Amino acid sequence: xxxxxxxxxxxxxxxxxREESIYGTETxxxxxxxxxxxxVELGVELVIxxxxxxxxxxxxxxxxxxxxxxxxxNPAAYTHTSVAIRDALAAVNLPTVEVHLSNIYxxxxxxxxxxxxxxxxxxxxxxxxxxxxxALRGLCEHISGxxxxxxxxxxxxxxx
Ligand code: CA2
Numbered sequence: 001x002x003x004x005x006x007x008x009x010x011x012x013x014x015x016x017x018r019e020e021s022i023y024g025t026e027t028x029x030x031x032x033x034x035x036x037x038x039x040v041e042l043g044v045e046l047v048i049x050x051x052x053x054x055x056x057x058x059x060x061x062x063x064x065x066x067x068x069x070x071x072x073x074n075p076a077a078y079t080h081t082s083v084a085i086r087d088a089l090a091a092v093n094l095p096t097v098e099v100h101l102s103n104i105y106x107x108x109x110x111x112x113x114x115x116x117x118x119x120x121x122x123x124x125x126x127x128x129x130x131x132x133x134x135a136l137r138g139l140c141e142h143i144s145g146x147x148x149x150x151x152x153x154x155x156x157x158x159x160x
Contacts, residue, residue, distance in 0.1 A: 001045050002143055004136065005064045006035060007057055008050035009076030015101075023101045024128045031129045038133050042140050054078055054085065061088040069143050070121075071096040072135045079104070079114045086115040095142055097135040100125040 008028060016027035032048050039046045047068075051057050057078065064071055071094050078085050079100070089096050096119065103126025104111045117123050121142060124131040 001043065002069045002140060003045045003047070003067055004039075004139060005060065005068050005071045006032075006046055006048040006132070007060055007071065007073040007075075008048070009057060009074055009078050010052040012074060012076055013050050013052070026129045031132055034129070035132055035136060038136055042136065044136075044140055046136075054082055058084050058088045061085065061092055064094055065092045068094060070094050070139045072099060072132065072139060073097075073116065074099045074101070074132075075116055079116055080110055082115055086119055089116060090119045095121045095139060097121055097139050098123040098125075099131045099135050101128050101131060102126060 012028055015023055016025055016030070028050060035048065036046060049056075049060055051060075057073075057075070061071065061073075071089070071092075073085075073089075073096060075082060075085055075098070079098070096116075098114065098116045098120040100123070104114070105125065114123065122138065124135050124138075127134060
């Protein structure tokens, strides 16, 4: 079974309570529950964490090299500041989808640069909470697509 790590960065625990015009009205618990529901449909296992601490996010990314197939991350403000998160993602080298609720390219200039996008498989920005579900579908398809190629190669070799 595919195992995917979902990470939410700083202040995303406040979702649904403030700045609804930018980030929508759903709480993080609602987003997580819709992701969990989709994961059952897709037959994948999710582990979801939120932290306001950069080092804690880095630790979870590092731990993902044991038994995870991919990462979905909204690094929130750390998107625009964190070389540490970028380095951790590069080090674990798992397919990673970067998600933003808002379209960061329509916002302030300081939000228009992401340290993460250069090491991500792709980025989804501006689709609100749908972005997480799009990311999960896209990541699973990517992994099972590339996994199928590898497996068919090794099966052929093994079965002669
Ligand atoms: O659009 C996104 O998902 C962001 O990653 C959200 C971050 C922001 O720093 C990025 O530039 C774009 C902010 C998350 C904070 O969320 C809040 C939610 C409710 C109230 C206050 C902040």
